Amino acid sequence: xxxxxxxxxxxxxxxxxxxxxxxxxxxxxxMQLLTKVLIMAIFAMSLDLLVGYTGLxxxxxxxxxxxxxxxxxxxxxxxxxxxxxxxxxxxxxICVAFALVTGLLVLRTRGIYFIMVTLAFAQMLYFxxxxxxxxxxxxxxxxxxKPTMNFGETVLVNLxxxxxxxxxxxxxxxxxxxxxxxxxxxxxxxxxMGIKVNxxxxxxxxxxxxxxxxxSFGLAGGLAxxxxxLAAVQFGFVNPEILSWHQSGAVLMMVILGGMGTLHGAVIGxxxxxxxxxxxxxxxxxxxxxKHWQLAMGILIMLVALYLPQGLAGLMTKFGRKPxxxxxxxx
Amino acid sequence: MTEAILxxxxxxxxxxxxxxxxxxxxxxxxxxxxxxxxxxxxxxxTLTNLLSGDLPxxxxxxxxxxxxxxxxxxxxxxxxxxxxxxxxTNIFLPFTVFxxxxxxxxxxxxxxxxxxxxAEQYEAINALxxxxxESAGLAHRAQxxxxxxSHGEQRQLEIAMCLATQPRVxxxxxxxxxxxxxxxxxxxxxxxxxxxxxxxxxxxxxMDAVFxxxxxLTVMVNGEVLETGSPEQVRSSPAVQxxxxxxxxxxxx
Numbered sequence: 001x002x003x004x005x006x007x008x009x010x011x012x013x014x015x016x017x018x019x020x021x022x023x024x025x026x027x028x029x030x031m032q033l034l035t036k037v038l039i040m041a042i043f044a045m046s047l048d049l050l051v052g053y054t055g056l057x058x059x060x061x062x063x064x065x066x067x068x069x070x071x072x073x074x075x076x077x078x079x080x081x082x083x084x085x086x087x088x089x090x091x092x093x094i095c096v097a098f099a100l101v102t103g104l105l106v107l108r109t110r111g112i113y114f115i116m117v118t119l120a121f122a123q124m125l126y127f128x129x130x131x132x133x134x135x136x137x138x139x140x141x142x143x144x145x146k147p148t149m150n151f152g153e154t155v156l157v158n159l160x161x162x163x164x165x166x167x168x169x170x171x172x173x174x175x176x177x178x179x180x181x182x183x184x185x186x187x188x189x190x191x192x193m194g195i196k197v198n199x200x201x202x203x204x205x206x207x208x209x210x211x212x213x214x215x216s217f218g219l220a221g222g223l224a225x226x227x228x229x230l231a232a233v234q235f236g237f238v239n240p241e242i243l244s245w246h247q248s249g250a251v252l253m254m255v256i257l258g259g260m261g262t263l264h265g266a267v268i269g270x271x272x273x274x275x276x277x278x279x280x281x282x283x284x285x286x287x288x289x290x291k292h293w294q295l296a297m298g299i300l301i302m303l304v305a306l307y308l309p310q311g312l313a314g315l316m317t318k319f320g321r322k323p324x325x326x327x328x329x330x331x
Numbered sequence: 332m333t334e335a336i337l338x339x340x341x342x343x344x345x346x347x348x349x350x351x352x353x354x355x356x357x358x359x360x361x362x363x364x365x366x367x368x369x370x371x372x373x374x375x376x377t378l379t380n381l382l383s384g385d386l387p388x389x390x391x392x393x394x395x396x397x398x399x400x401x402x403x404x405x406x407x408x409x410x411x412x413x414x415x416x417x418x419x420t421n422i423f424l425p426f427t428v429f430x431x432x433x434x435x436x437x438x439x440x441x442x443x444x445x446x447x448x449x450a451e452q453y454e455a456i457n458a459l460x461x462x463x464x465e466s467a468g469l470a471h472r473a474q475x476x477x478x479x480x481s482h483g484e485q486r487q488l489e490i491a492m493c494l495a496t497q498p499r500v501x502x503x504x505x506x507x508x509x510x511x512x513x514x515x516x517x518x519x520x521x522x523x524x525x526x527x528x529x530x531x532x533x534x535x536x537x538m539d540a541v542f543x544x545x546x547x548l549t550v551m552v553n554g555e556v557l558e559t560g561s562p563e564q565v566r567s568s569p570a571v572q573x574x575x576x577x578x579x580x581x582x583x584x
Contacts, residue, residue, distance in 0.1 A: 187437050187445040187453070194434050197423045204383065204421070205496055206409030206438040 012264070016174050023163040032234075035166045037274045038173040039230045044254040044266035045176055046223035051252070052261035053184060054216040055196030056107075059115045059248050060122030061224055063102075064095040066243025068225035069232030070129060071095075073141040081145035084159070088147070092225040099221025103214045122248055130240040140239025143232060159233060169230055173267075176223055180263055183219075192216055196261075253301050259311025268312045276300065335360055335394075336530045337382070337413070337500050342391035342401075344377055344554075351377040353554040354391070359500060359530035364522065364544045366533045369551035375534045376418055378551070379504050382532070383415040384408040395500070409438070414498025418505045418534070420485045422492065424478040428469055431477050431488055432460035435495035460495050467491035468517055483510045490518070494525075501531045507540055519543055 023031050043065055050056040071091035076082025106117045129135040146159035159165045183189050191212050194202045203209050232238050258269020280286060280293035308314050335358035344352040352374040359365050367375050380386040382393055384405035393401040400408055423431050436459035451457065464470045467487045472480060477488060490506055507515045519540050525531060535541050542562055549559040550571050558568045565571055
């Protein structure tokens with residue numbers, strides 16, 4: 001147990017250190033791919049907070065991801081760079097607010113109904129952006145200039161530079177990981193885990209379950225917004241597809257693939273999903289099958305669900321480590 | 332006689348056409364164990380659920396300290412000092428025994444702002460959890476995962492969690508069910524000790540325990556109160572003897 005705790009303490013730092021060195025090895029295609037992976041890791045961790053720790057299976061998490069992207073595109077001046085200092089908190093704030101408002105309604109449902117209602121809200125947002133002029137309709141909006149991160153006259157981070165953007169994303173991914181780890185180890189986090197395991201008993205013990213769930217929902221929405229903002233910066237445009245149900249499904253698959261209820265599992269799931277997507281859709285390797293990469297992905301997800309119910313992170317347990325939920329409870 | 336801390340007036344619960352609890356009036360006093368007995372299906376557990384807020388009453392009132400709490404949610408009622416244990420063990424199976432009790436104790440403190448500090452660093456909460464486990468006789472199992480406990484030990488944990496919330500009113504729904512003789516004895520002693528500072532409603536089938544503990548006894552049949560009073564009064568009541576105690580297996584124990 002002690003050993004597990006020690007590994008828990010230094011392993012994330014080693015991984016972050018190695019990732020920080022990556023641009024020295026390759027600073028083009030693979031670094032950009034890794035940037036995408038890290039952004040998806042934030043997105044997956046934010047969903048895992050709901051699915052794996054609060055027991056709320058949301059099938060509309062892309063709503064917050066996409067909303068933040070649109071917020072950046074719409075808040076900034078059209079042809080000039082916006083400042084990250086206010087567009088990022090602004091975009092995340094909008095996501096938190098939207099999550100709290102939708103949370104007030106969706107959290108009154110449970111199980112399959114919760115899945116359907118979260119999906120419905122995300123689809124509503126999708127059609128708002130798809131069918132109105134607000135966000136450029138189905139074509140979306142281009143973000144011509146990356147946001148700036150200046151301190152006075154000094155350029156703190158230049159987001160146009162791919163390696164600097166990579167490090168910034170890595171910083172946010174690590175920050176999200178440690179923030180969530182901290183929160184999950186707190187009284188608040190323990191209450192969430194209690195709600196996931198036995199909501200009824202938590203209520204009988206005097207916990208205002210709804211408020212805890214709402215707080216978790218808001219936090220997850222805000223962090224999904226962070227991921228969506230960074231994704232919009234990376235790709236330089238937003239369109240309705242980023243908040244479609246495919247996206248909600250993809251992030252759910254990342255969480256399942258990596259292992260629900262473990263933060264590192266969500267990160268591993270994001271790595272695995274994005275890399276698999278890249279490999280399976282490689283025409284040089286898979287020819288005609290590459291076009292139908294979703295088929296192969298679906299089969300892989302099914303195999304994981306059948307034979308690795310604790311996901312890829314569960315593989316680590318087989319080498320003598322306990323799942324994080326248990327660790328968090330008794331370490 | 333002290334003022335009743337919890338009192339019901341005409342409490343009724345209907346499930347469609349079935350009247351599970353019909354016009355029940357009873358009161359609980361600090362320093363007393365009020366035992367409710369009755370055959371299966373008499374409405375005892377439903378009554379508990381009405382008092383704890385797990386179910387909304389169809390009509391009638393539940394007065395706690397003179398305030399009507401019928402209609403409040405179970406978490407509100409719990410925070411007002413009404414703790415309950417469940418007939419069917421209702422604990423956090425994947426967590427350690429200590430974490431089960433610690434969560435229960437944590438519920439007594441406002442912790443919305445405690446988002447960044449480790450859950451275990453609050454000595455007062457840990458102490459409360461420790462004392463509750465000690466009282467229920469589970470201190471030696473603190474680090475075990477709850478799912479690995481024996482059935483009797485899980486029953487003890489159920490009580491420990493209830494105690495860790497520091498209730499004034501205890502609603503115990505068949506706490507001895509499934510316990511061995513040694514554990515039962517221990518639990519009867521514990522309930523006897525808790526009586527001094529709590530108002531206790533005890534639902535129980537074990538007649539030795541019932542008559543060892545009861546200050547007041549209520550017999551329920553088909554959702555209605557058949558008789559209520561001191562154990563002697565109830566024992567000698569012709570209605571009870573005819574309807575319930577007479578030929579029933581319950582008294583043979």
